[in-house]
Amino acid sequence: MTQQNERGRWRPGRDRMAVWHPVGDGSARVPAPAPRVLVVGGGIAGLAAATGLAERGARVVLAEQHPQLGGRVRSWPVTHGEDRVTMSRGFHAFFRQYYNLRTLLRRVDPTLAGLTRVADYPVAMADGAADSFARVPRTPPVNLLWYALRSPNFGPRALLKADIAASSRMLDLDFPQAFDDFDQLSAAAFLDELNFPPAVRHLALEVFTRSFFADPTEYAAGELLAMFHLYFVGSSEGLLFDVATDDFGTVFWDPLQRHLVGRGVDVRTGVRVEDLRFRAEGGVRAAFDDANGRDLEVDAVVLAADPRSTRRLVAEATGLADDRWRASLATTGNAPRFVVWRLWLDRPVRADRPAFLGTGGFELLDNVSVLERYEAGARRWSTDHGGSVVEVHAYAIDQARSEQSLREALRDELAAVFPETGAATVLADEWLVSDDCPSFRPGERRHRPGVRTPDHRLVLAGDGVRCDLPVALMERAATTGWLAANALLAGWGTRGHDLWSVPMSSRVPALRRLRRLVA
Template identity: 55%
Template sequence: MTTTVGRDPRRETLPAVPGTARVSPGHRVVVVGGGIAGLAAATGLAERGVDVDVVERRPYLGGRVGGWTVPLPDGSRTGMSRGFHAFFRQYYNLRALLARAESRTGSPLLHPVADYPLVDAHGRLDSFRALPRTPPWNALAFALRSPTFGASALLRVAARQALPLTDVRVPDVYAALDHLDAATFLDRVRFPEAARHLAFDVFSRSFFAPPDRFSAAELAVMFHLYFLGSAEGLVFDVPDRPFHTLWEPLGAYLADHGVRLRTGVAVERIDSGPDGFDVHAGGATTRADALVLATDVPGLRRLVAASPELGPPPWRERIAGLGSAPPFCVLRAWLDRPVDATRPAFLATGGRPPLDNVSVLDRYDADAAAWARRTGGSVVEVHAYAVADGDEPAVRRETERRLWQRLREVYPETRTARAVAEHSVWDADCPLFAPGSFGARPGVTTPVPGVVLAGDGIRVDLPVALMERAATTGWLAANHLLAGWGTAGHELVTVPRRGRNRALRALAARYRTRPGEGGRVAGEHVPV
């Protein structure tokens, strides 16, 4: 199946390795993890005739982009999730996965958000509305019309230090910048303090890490993916259905292809032998010819530690050394009165710790909108992406109190609102892309024949991030196993893998070749 996505004429298609249309009978794969990465891998395998089991410890599909229901005081149940997710239009491989679900529903799952404003501590507002789509004019127009940036600040930027942002190539950018943290890099670039809270800090914290613990190379990849590398535009789409129903059509699609979906079941350990693998989960053992380990980072660490026969010691040490980002908090409240009608669906904030953004769910979520119509209230959500103080009970209480305080500052009409219901989510299961960590990050392929990895914490030498990295590694995991069986894989699509402007590329090349600049990246190259 080939799905055409995107409007950027320079987007790149990575052709699938050729082979037979379907795998020979008898190949069975267990996919551990039913998040985006696991679902992409299962789709890629099942469409080629592989016998697939998906085992997910949560009681629902979607992983960290899944959802569940919670009770409300009136006796009804409503959707809850881990917070807002932006489906950018350059998430080509994720959208190819969702296209399979849409083939079941007959209608689009995603709908556009008109804008996602950014507001700083002084109330200055930046907007992505009506910007040009084509780089570099998109980033230039954003900077020039920004009240926190402007032409004078643009002239003060250290141009030579900023050149790596204009020609991002993976993994080359990691050799140049992975030894730096994002905050230090922005200091070197002389990026305006006020503007960095919006244009960069907001995005780095969306990776669930503060800028001083986030790799400058990852920041550069982010800048390329969302700004200078893509002509898909700077706005995004969101699902209009709650996340606890978002993945149901894809689950039905997989079931149609013979995939067995087991949710609410954790894999305890994996035993390996000369003829395959025994996967122990929920009191049952499943025999598999191959495995896709598509868990989150803590889950991957636990599973490998509990499976002493799986992999050689150096690889196991790399898995054990994977870092997790600080805890995050999502606080959702069902208010007894509406927020102002002009409030956007999503607002990013800078310089207002611990608040990182505010979502008004009844602007886009059908479940929340129905509740708001029924009660005359509104459903509001606030996020703290990276709580550096931890998640002890006292820290949780104080963080949630301050989130409420910040919400009332940003949206003053909520000062008199009463929360009819309130639910919060705390977790610390996102990958940490710390400075210097890229070389040790495990890739899709492993030293264990028949075992591949997938997920947003897995290395892949393409300019992808977040949900798109999860989807891309899932497709790559499936492709690697299929290639081993002589079966055709699936094509991938990516934003251009180098800077779009020839003159800027030439200048960036001179910067990269200066002696003494940058560092060195170790570790395997993951072929695509």
């Protein structure tokens, strides 16, 4: 939803306190001859960067190593017998606070008809406790009070036991300072201080923290607080979200590829950038692994690849002079591996099962989604076969666990939350294990690279890139992609693209004053 505020300025959602981040003045188009830019990576960050540059007249080459665009939000076809279906990296929630991602999607879907609202976001705990966000008011501080007093996992008695002084720190945040203030502390240690009930603690640890595929002891409290701010205490957009109405390629990335090609972008899928050479006389030469073996000469590079590929390309690049910066980037890491398991079952799950269920307190299971509730392709399969397409996720998986033990445990835990699946036959399945997400370990922020680098010809983008706005996950990828395009455009005297964010500070002055009184 987009609206006009009281002064007539467009705003990206319902929150009247959303912050507009305008860019400086500049020309409407890049100067002639138009600079040529290589964007490495066709995920959300690379797509935003390519879009921002192409719309200002830059000549863009977008290189993606997979056959499809979308990065970690891509989808691809799979065949099970006579059935042609799709697979992806799993469920992705398009929150209403994702202003800059939605700006990108509106390039091909102005009304965002490709997104549909999820009615509820229930959470089931292993001990039988449950919670729901469907009725939580959207605006702070009413949402905080409602949840503290009405949630079955909190309530007035638990509120009296909580450490009010420690808890109040969540209500008195300024960004980006809060990232740094809490960077050395782990999310687990921070939540220990709050003395919240175990079920609420699990909600924070295993729903918010594990959204980053991280173990709570290896996840910085500053990032956790940014999540709370983004979704709960800093925004009035609410906790509910939208999901894609069909597979991601069909709904967004295929149309966006056509949009980019129409803007003159040379989109190359299924190719890997092997080497970057920053030449002393200017420009960059990129080498690819494709069959023709031709190098590409460009004026600048947007490195929007996965974290491991980014580290490799920077480490092996020639002509990048700042060894200290490169060494700092090399110390950043990847989150532990995760599992996405999609099951095509011979019978439907119960009609009252939600489209998405968060879980907490289980050994492995982190969430369950029922794809026919929202995805058109899965709905067609379900209608044709009389079954359900169910997907389970497990994050921060121990490297020592075998695939067989993971499968057995996840089937058992799925049956614990959806008992009817215990007797179901798996007609087909897709099993994916990966560890290509960025880590956010305590103390790592100081090493995490920003969009700008010591060489003006190189900018970075992605959800592992340092960003001072309170953004996370897909929104961080989109935001840094726009910022990367803006950084290059500014160097050519060209106006970039405005951005939006939730408020940069806690939005209720009375709560901030209360925090300082009890501190």
